[in-house]
Amino acid sequence: MPDTLRAAIRDVVDFPEPGIIFKDITPILGDAALFRRAIDLLCEATGGTQIDKVAGIDARGFIFASAVADRLGTGFVPIRKKGKLPWKTRQRAYALEYGEAVVELHEDAVKPGEKVLLVDDLLATGGTAAAAAALLEELGADLTGISFLIELSFLNGRTKLGPRPIHSILNY
Numbered sequence: 655m656p657d658t659l660r661a662a663i664r665d666v667v668d669f670p671e672p673g674i675i676f677k678d679i680t681p682i683l684g685d686a687a688l689f690r691r692a693i694d695l696l697c698e699a700t701g702g703t704q705i706d707k708v709a710g711i712d713a714r715g716f717i718f719a720s721a722v723a724d725r726l727g728t729g730f731v732p733i734r735k736k737g738k739l740p741w742k743t744r745q746r747a748y749a750l751e752y753g754e755a756v757v758e759l760h761e762d763a764v765k766p767g768e769k770v771l772l773v774d775d776l777l778a779t780g781g782t783a784a785a786a787a788a789l790l791e792e793l794g795a796d797l798t799g800i801s802f803l804i805e806l807s808f809l810n811g812r813t814k815l816g817p818r819p820i821h822s823i824l825n826y
């Protein structure tokens with residue numbers, strides 16, 4: 655079944671800029687059976703670990719993380735791009751190929767000791783997930799793992815995530 659998910663992902667060449675092959679997951683989202691299967695596999699990847707909250711990364715991460723949270727019966731925590739969250743935030747900057755980006759988290763989003771699963775659609779260089787994980791840990795979260803639907807292993811993003819447990823459903 656991961657094969658049918660893999661077959662549904664559309665490679666879009668030179669988007670959003672030349673040289674990038676964008677993994678378009680909208681064909682999975684638009685198919686009820688494939689979307690459910692993606693959520694099934696992300697939930698199975700937790701190995702039954704008890705989780706209090708699922709955190710998702712702006713914006714495609716929200717889609718998967720909120721569905722996983724609903725399925726696991728947990729709360730959902732949004733980690734957003736700079737300037738989108740209305741309450742008091744913690745911020746982390748991380749390097750992009752050109753310049754930097756900032757992710758934010760509400761400072762009351764997680765209580766110390768809460769078990770949090772972090773979910774995003776895709777692991778590329780790892781900068782985004784590393785910044786998100788660091789923010790959660792700064793608030794005292796016990797990060798049980800980081801799960802991705804897609805991992806671009808040739809970019810070695812895992813090395814930025816250290817010893818944290820990483821799961822990905824589809825590897826490229």
Ligand code: AMP
Nearest residue numbers: 675676677776777778779780781782783
């Ligand atoms: P990175 O910080 O390099 O690991 O980039 C991960 C973030 O960028 C994820 O939130 C992805 O949604 C997005 N991203 C990076 N590369 C791609 C790609 N080739 N196709 C789709 N999304 C990507």
